[in-house]
Amino acid sequence: MLARVVRIAVVVVILGLVVTLALAFRRDPHDIRTGTVNKPAPAFTLGRLDGSGQASLADYSGKVVVVNFFASWCLPCIQENPALVRVYERYRSSDVVMLGINFQESRENGLAYVQRMGISWTSVADDDGRVALSYGVFGPPETFFIGPDGIIAGRHIGPIDEETLVTAIEKLRGQAATR
């Protein structure tokens, strides 16, 4: 009787490990669901890189906000930029807002990068890194998708492509439409 129970327990443990491994391998390593995801987006007010005042997350309340952490010294940021530009052009007249947060560099370098790369959405400077820390950023590029309800719905670590951006944005717009 005991041996039978033990045999069943061993099978259950092995099945559990197999299921855990299967789930782990299915996960997108760029989609990290720890920390701030599914929680209210930390509020911030930061100075614009072009010196034209400040921008707050609260200014975009009720909209889908794509927050992108970038830096000029970050090669994957340069790699993902064309996708960001295309997606910005696609949604610029809609309820979708893109916001760039410059990560660990001088405002001069950040501004030069923004101008060189044709970035026309609002870009702000996180001078002391507090906003990046409050979002749990590891390093640029990182992109957060914030819903109209102010909740962080998703996060992408590393260079992002157009399809991933559009899919995440459309999902949030769909949720907003059904509310």
Place this chain on the structure above:
Amino acid sequence: MNRRVLIAIAVLALAGALAFAARPHETTADERVDQITTELRCPVCQGLSVKDSTSETARQMRDLVAQRVREAKTNAEIEAEFRAAYGDWIFLSPPLASWTGLVWLVPVAALAAGLALVTGRLRSGGVPQPSAPTTTEVAALRERVAREEAAEG
């Protein structure tokens, strides 16, 4: 006599000095920053604490911890702020209460299951002995042997 008094005074002085050195003292702000940043993992390093890392991110984290200490936040409040952003991963020693406890539990459970299995086998008499043949089986075997002997002539 004088010698004994001197020894007693020396022992008392030593005990007093030890007690003074070991007295509980108020932790300074810098000590608290060190304590907290020793436990925090540097997000851009390989297994380094925020205290030991020279990276810009670690420096910003140390500055934030120092500011929170100046604001009279408790260690638990400061750690909770980092946990909210990075999850339990941000601690070099994640709390055992979370699901990571399974990492410790599963090998122990597997060992216990193995021991129980072996003990069960030993108690039941090890390798099972074959049971005695039935009369039908004995009769069939005799018949087969007789048939083979007849065939060999």
